[in-house]
Amino acid sequence: MKNQKRTTIHDIARKLNIAASSVSRALNNSSKVSASTKELILKTAKELNYKQNFLAQNLRKGQNQTIGVVVPRINQNFFSNIIAGLEEVTYKNGYNLVICQSNESHEREVQCVETLIHQHVSCIVISISVEHTNDDHLKNVLAQGIQLIQFDRVAQDLETFKVINDNEQAATEAVSHMINQGYRRIALLEGPQNLAIFRQRKAGYLRALEQHRVPVVEELIIKNAWTKELGAKATRKLLSLPKPPDAVFASTSDFSALGVLEVANSMGFKVPDVLGVCGYSNEAFSEITTPSITTVDQYSKKMGKAIADLYFEEIKEAPNSTVYKTVSIKPKLIVRSSTQRKNIPG
Amino acid sequence: MKNQKRTTIHDIARKLNIAASSVSRALNNSSKVSASTKELILKTAKELNYKQNFLAQNLRKGQNQTIGVVVPRINQNFFSNIIAGLEEVTYKNGYNLVICQSNESHEREVQCVETLIHQHVSCIVISISVEHTNDDHLKNVLAQGIQLIQFDRVAQDLETFKVINDNEQAATEAVSHMINQGYRRIALLEGPQNLAIFRQRKAGYLRALEQHRVPVVEELIIKNAWTKELGAKATRKLLSLPKPPDAVFASTSDFSALGVLEVANSMGFKVPDVLGVCGYSNEAFSEITTPSITTVDQYSKKMGKAIADLYFEEIKEAPNSTVYKTVSIKPKLIVRSSTQRKNIPG
DNA sequence: CTGAAAGCGCTTACAG
DNA sequence: CTGAAAGCGCTTACAG
Incomplete structure (x- = not known):
């Protein structure tokens, strides 16, 4: 059963005797396919248990539908709730979350950030470690064209989107x-x-x-x-x-x-x-x-959601804006x- | 600064007037490149701030260096420690971790698993939800040729790798x-x-x-x-x-x-x-x-490491083995x- | 040891 | 509305 081939758009195209591009269009619900072929393609896709290939899609589109999170620790209530909040919104938007822990070490934090840059995630969400000494790794994120949202523990002087408490x-x-x-x-x-x-x-x-x-x-x-x-x-x-x-x-x-x-x-x-x-x-x-x-x-979970909303509702829409917004959530x-x-x- | 082009192996090749394939070989430390060109390539890669593109690599290799984890909740000590243990080993191996919470809902668990299959992760690590009713989604993982490791809360009758406590x-x-x-x-x-x-x-x-x-x-x-x-x-x-x-x-x-x-x-x-x-x-x-x-x-952190070790030391080496091992960790x-x-x- | 070419699975201008 | 082709960035057989 293992390592069998996954069905691709070409499998569907071959079976239906049409071009792969039409299959792609149908799968993406493009208006440039007739309703009848679209229906046929969707049906066949289901039959063949077709799953789109994220890697290929993202490679082609030059983006990675993934958001990276760096927190000091995931087993503190505050951070695990932040993550739960993030998760809710990101999954709804078809994005994935990659979570890293810095364990309060600046060095480890730099490593985490490197890994995430490496993966070319769309956005990095970070709460800096207690050892925070400089912002170089964060500047590097921006330099790579990756969006950055700081929350709670923020490097104040660095201009980025921020979600904080008063x-x-x-x-x-x-x-x-x-x-x-x-x-x-x-x-x-x-x-x-x-x-x-x-x-x-x-x-x-x-x-x-x-x-x-x-x-x-x-x-x-x-x-x-x-x-x-x-x-x-x-x-x-x-x-x-x-x-x-x-x-x-x-x-x-x-x-x-x-x-x-x-x-x-x-x-x-x-x-x-x-x-x-x-x-x-x-x-x-x-x-x-x-x-x-x-x-x-x-209000950590709410804060997590606010971070994700900020990304999907504002940043993603205007990726080249240099107006950095700070969202403040009143604690209780x-x-x-x-x-x-x-x-x-x- | 945003959305600039990342440097690719072709940029390095062009600059050095050599073939991209040689660059690739050097970067992968292949023995089929002379030491001198290898050195030159590595130096130039560093100069141009080259980062390999995971998406392209994984697409080409037909694998995704990612492990998916599904747990009921990440904010319980047991699970957050499992994750910390997993993290340590997977990152060391250059793999990523994608973490999902089922929130103890079977339906949500099925969704999480679908998402991970969708991404074609190399391996899914799961502890089933309390609502567990059937194993269909887990069988589906195996059917898709994706490795599966169950831990702690396991579906007993389903033959898979397992890491459990006595x-x-x-x-x-x-x-x-x-x-x-x-x-x-x-x-x-x-x-x-x-x-x-x-x-x-x-x-x-x-x-x-x-x-x-x-x-x-x-x-x-x-x-x-x-x-x-x-x-x-x-x-x-x-x-x-x-x-x-x-x-x-x-x-x-x-x-x-x-x-x-x-x-x-x-x-x-x-x-x-x-x-x-x-x-x-x-x-x-x-x-x-x-x-x-x-x-x-x-010994939750140890258990997390044991899971990852099981994957990297045994499963990955013999992906088509149908001998499923169960690792038992003695609690205290x-x-x-x-x-x-x-x-x-x- | 080095290069040219094919191909991973997809999307998207371009032509018709 | 449909198809053929190019290309995202990489790896790897094949030839030399």
Whole structure:
């Protein structure tokens, strides 16, 4: 049964005693074929179990109906939902998705991008790795005439299409909510500041403090605490201070917030009464921890769809446009137990 | 900058005043080119930023260096790790991965498979959906001369390559462990019995009871409790029985075990002292629940690699072999708090 | 070792 | 409306 020949348009043509070009036209529903022959061809194609050959089609047309995606990790909720959203729209449009993981390594990311360029995909959708140092590989994408859409973690200075969240606004809301719950010494766990999203979240934190006239305390701002382990480590340090914080905004992720939670629990700081905790990105687990974690939902699946829509509705239509649009999706604060005090002081 | 022409072997040939065939040979490192011209060609290729065209290559060779994967969901740990494992090996071999989700729908699964056949991928790697009703689409894959590897959730009767876990053995170990912890009325949350993996886990449960001469109690065996919600529902029912269970083996997943845990907590059944809970597949969250959940690790990343190795080391070499191998990976019981009693009765 | 030619399966101007 | 031909970018027997 194996390795049998697939039927081609020539098989159909031969059987029907017509030209292959007519078969091609009929299959593409061209108006330049009579309805009767078209019908006959379609019927025969079905009989012979004909499947068009993507490779030949794309080679001939000089395009590849494939979109490449590069994400740091596919097993984080945020990214897997992005992909689910992308998938829905791209498949509907007859395009394929090739997914690569950078594993947060810049080097691996460059490799992924090379592979995708190599395949001459129509468009590359990317969220850069935490190690991001330069934009050369992204510039190269553009230079090759391949469309580029950055999302979430974007290289700000590089002009491309972008789909992002308003991180600053979300962070401001999160911290304001904590202040309203009576927290006053709110620590910030920063992400690596080479990424714009983490700079923006820090800005949002500072803005909220300013708006509510809460003083900024430098020792409560911890750099580079963006994984569960680093979040835990930062928390051990914070909770050992002479004047420990009464809340922690883990601005990078729920993973980091989880680290906070575990250390707080083990050091006997009761969450949320003695210590408030807020995370970011609404990972599935944030709902099931004890207590559940207040976080920011980024509407990831919707974001994935927005990216694909951007490609199919705008970019594909005007591939030579140099007007780069940025789509911003408003995230939403999800208040859960970890910041809801029974008795709000003061 | 956009839509510029990519350099082809003819560009290199023209520049060097040689035949395109020689360029091709040099690029493929054929021995039929002199070392000096080879060097020259490679240098020029680099200068002109030449990238081979996959489409043309694959079309010419009559193959597509792509492997298709169909999984129920990519955002479950088990599957995302399988994919990470696959990725590692396939990229190393210069192959691409196209990933599809069936979303547990048989119809969608059939669609995914059609799309992949359509693309004439070299191999389809699949874990069937829970709705699995028939194997027609899989038979079709084989009929099209495309390699097929089933993993984890396999259609047992269909002869193909398979990479599986020894589910029965793992379930026996899990239940034996619970019996050793003094649990005697161990409920079973079954998965849909149309899937072999769930039949096997049930068999393992029954085997453990038999080995330890623990009587089987029919009312403690709950059908179709394979999601968090169904697990919760089943648990409400079980814990309301005149003689409730003293343990629950959520044989389907940690999601189901999580449902058990939440209901147990809210109904005041203390885990693990009053109620033992064991899940399956070692989702990331199972470590962070309160208490943490005993579960079975399936070595998912290793399994992903094993699948890819099977393809590259065996199937690809002997594509017409009809000897189908089954690779079995031994899963491992991970004992955590949810089954570790402080005082083992009796 | 090198070149000219055929062909993978398709689409699309060109002619009629 | 239909056909013959060229060509997308490559590889590979065939000849020399």
